[in-house]
Amino acid sequence: MRADGRSPSQLRPISFELNTALHAEGSCIVSFGGTRVWCTATVDENLPRWRKDSGEGWVTGEYRMLPRATNTRTRREGDKIKGRTAEIQRLIGRSLRAAVDFKALGPRIITVDCDVLAADGGTRTAAITGGFVAMALAIKALVDSGAIQDNPLIHTVSAVSVGIVGGKALLDLPYVEDVAADTDMNVVMTGSGNFIEVQGTAEAAPYSRAELNSLLDLAETGCAELVELQHKALQWPGLPR
Numbered sequence: 149m150r151a152d153g154r155s156p157s158q159l160r161p162i163s164f165e166l167n168t169a170l171h172a173e174g175s176c177i178v179s180f181g182g183t184r185v186w187c188t189a190t191v192d193e194n195l196p197r198w199r200k201d202s203g204e205g206w207v208t209g210e211y212r213m214l215p216r217a218t219n220t221r222t223r224r225e226g227d228k229i230k231g232r233t234a235e236i237q238r239l240i241g242r243s244l245r246a247a248v249d250f251k252a253l254g255p256r257i258i259t260v261d262c263d264v265l266a267a268d269g270g271t272r273t274a275a276i277t278g279g280f281v282a283m284a285l286a287i288k289a290l291v292d293s294g295a296i297q298d299n300p301l302i303h304t305v306s307a308v309s310v311g312i313v314g315g316k317a318l319l320d321l322p323y324v325e326d327v328a329a330d331t332d333m334n335v336v337m338t339g340s341g342n343f344i345e346v347q348g349t350a351e352a353a354p355y356s357r358a359e360l361n362s363l364l365d366l367a368e369t370g371c372a373e374l375v376e377l378q379h380k381a382l383q384w385p386g387l388p389r
Contacts, residue, residue, distance in 0.1 A: 151324055152181070159308070159320045159370055164281050164381035174285030176381075178278025181322055182268030187278040189286035190259045205253030205300070207283065209240030209260045211275055217267040236272045239345065243276045243305055243336045244283055246344045252300035258283055269323040273307035273334055277374055280305045281381060288384055299386045304339030306374035310363045312355060317362040319370045331355045335367035339375040339389035 154160070160181030169175035174189035199206050211233055215221045225233060244260055260283050262275035284304075290296045309321045311329035318325060326332060333348035348360070355363075379387055 150318065152322065156316055156318050157366055157369060159373055160322065162374065162377050164278065164377070166281070166285065166381060172282070172286075173289050174282040174287070176278050176281045176285070177265070178274050178281065180268075180270050180274040180277075180320065182266055183270055183274050183322075184265040185271060185274045185278050186263045186265055187275065187282040188261045188263075189279075189282040190261070191286050191290065192257050192259065193255070195255055195257055199257070200255075203255060204250035205248070205255060206250065206257045207241065207245045207248050207253075207260070208257065209237055209244055209262060209275075209279060211236045211240055211262045211264075211272070213264045213267060213271070217264045217271075236275070239272060239334075239336075239347070240275055240279055243307060243344055244279055246336075246338065247280060247283070247301055247303045247305045248287075249298075249300045249302050252296065252298045253287075254296055254300075258286055267323070269321050269326040270309045273309050273336075276305065276307035276336055277378070281378055284378075284382055284384065284387060288382075288386070291386065299388075301386075301388055304375050304378055304387060304389055305336065305344065306339070306371045306378060307334060307336040308367055308370040308374060309334050310366045310370070312359060312363070317359065317366055319366045331359065331363070333363050333367070335364065335371065337368065337371040339378075341368065341372070 165177040172188040260279040312331040330352040336344040
C-alpha cells in the first residue's frame with residue numbers, strides 16, 4: 149500500500165479547471181493530486197523570423213516554478229533560466245508540437261505557458277497534460293471563429309511519471325515517492341498509444357529490461373486514462389485521439 153492509499157497502477161486524483169485566464173485564448177489549471185499547474189495558451193500572428201514565409205505555424209512552451217510552489221521559497225528566475233527549467237521547457241515544446249499539423253495551423257505561433265502553483269511531484273508531466281488542454285482550447289477557438297478551416301490537431305498528448313520505489317513499479321509519483329525512487333521515468337504519449345518521449349534514469353540502481361517493460365506498461369495505462377479525462381474536460385467532437 150502506498151502512502152496515499154493508492155494501488156501501484158492508480159493515478160492520483162486528476163482535474164482540469166478550464167478557462168481560468170481572462171485574456172488567454174486557452175487556459176486551464178490541471179491538478180495531479182497536490183501538484184497544480186496553470187497552463188495558458190497564447191495565439192500570435194507574428195512568427196519568429198526563421199519561420200516566416202513558410203506558410204506554417206509553430207508551437208512552443210515555457211515553464212516556471214512560482215516562489216512558494218514548494219515547501220520553501222524558490223527565487224524567481226529572470227531571463228537567464230536554470231538548466232532544469234530549460235530542459236522542461238524544451239520537453240513541453242517537443243511534446244505539444246507532436247500534436248499539431250503546422251500547415252493546417254497556418255502562419256501563427258501558439259505559446260503555452262506552464263506556471264507551477266503547487267509542486268508535489270510530476271510537475272513536467274502535469275504541465276504537458278494540462279498544456280495540451282489549454283492549447284486545444286485555443287485551437288478550438290480558432291476553428292470556431294473561422295480563422296482556420298481545418299482542425300490542425302492530429303493527436304491528443306498526455307504525460308505521466310512512473311518509477312521503481314522499494315522494488316515496486318509505481319504510477320504517477322508524488323514527491324515523497326519521487327525522492328525515494330530507484331528509477332524515475334517520465335513518459336509522453338499520443339492518445340492513439342504511440343510514444344513521443346521517454347525520459348528514464350536509474351537514480352539509485354540500474355534497472356532490467358523486464359522492469360523497463362513494466363514501467364512502460366504502467367505509463368501506457370496511465371496515459372490512456374489521462375486522454376479520457378482530457379476528452380471529458382474538453383467536450384469537443386473534433387478532438388482526435
